[in-house]
Amino acid sequence: MLRRWGPPGLLLILGAVAVIAGRPVWYLVPGVLLALLVSPLVFPRSMPAAEAQRRSAQDGRAIVYWRPGCPFCLRLRATLGGTARRAYWVDIWQDPEGAAAVRAVADGNETVPTVILAGSPHVNPDPRWLRSRLRAA
Template identity: 60%
Template sequence: MRRWTLPLLLAAIGLAVAVRQADEGSPVAAAVWSAVFLVLAAGLSPLAFPRSVGAAEARRRSADDGRPIIYWRPGCQYCLRLRLRLGRAARRAHWVDIWRDPEGAAEVRAITGGAETVPTVVVSGRSQVNPDPAWLRRRLK
């Protein structure tokens, strides 16, 4: 449920702002504010990311096809930035949501020295925390 906390909170705030604007006689402002908050909520939700797999499955798949593993969590602005900059190439990576997979969270902690810093990317056994999107895009081709 915590994966959806921030998106639902943003949607609720957007609704409250829209209702207030509509009550004050500004239906256009109400529509604009609700659209802004809904876009933010959608962007920070798990829906903006490719389907996640477990850490063990991601390691197995990566060993088979050589594609990177990206550890992420919903609501992370750096994960969203990486996802948006990768564009359609993001679907070629194996994504692991550390909030859904305790084993993935443990792997990130092992890589980062105890922190759950994401995005953390593993390519061919080498890890990088918050990588440059251009660097990762080259490895996804």
Template identity: 55%
Template sequence: MTRAWGLSTMFLLCGALLAAGVFVRGTPVVAAVLLLAFVLLAGMHSPLVFPRSISAREAERRSAVDGRPIVFWRSGCKYCIRLRIRLGRDAGRLHWVDIWRDADGAAAVRAANDGNETVPTVVVAGRPHVSPDPRWVREQLSRSV
């Protein structure tokens, strides 16, 4: 759990320190803009941006029932963020597994990627697809039950 929030925490701390330094130098507007930028970066890299993460076993069970794809992801991954943003509202219909919170999910990703934890890995009908195009993922989602 700590690992998932690590990058967001780092962005908040660095942003606060940088904004404080700029504020002390007498430019409060620039300090506010910098702080806002770092807060946005922290939010984009936090688990809050993604739909609620579930365990790999629960995702497999749900996917077997409804046919929806499973997305293995981790916070701080720019490709995961890109996928999430480009999917928009459809992202909530997928089964999301945070590999930093779920050891089984991390193991599944390593098994699919020659021992590497390459994300996003999207599993459709039991077949893993590494960093697929968001349009393709949306098509797979529309084919599910």
């Protein structure tokens, strides 16, 4: 849990320290906004890898493996916009099976985002490419 909320919490604490040190209250605003951006709240609800794989086998949706605080995951999520809901999201920090699935296709590394689309793995794909694929599906 600390890994998921550590970076956002640190940003909030830094903003609070600035305010306590005598800075204007608006110094807290960037910290709050950045904390929200890197928090798990901006991502669709995660599910276990086994459930995502089962559902994907049935309906052909993509599976996106991600982790909180990852700037590449955040870029992917921001680019996908509303189409992000057309994929299943697996947080590899919550699900060891998801982390193992990523390591299996990323040369033993936990490189995210990793997307499984139509049975093919794509490690850190171009967000615009994935958005077009999700819209077409």
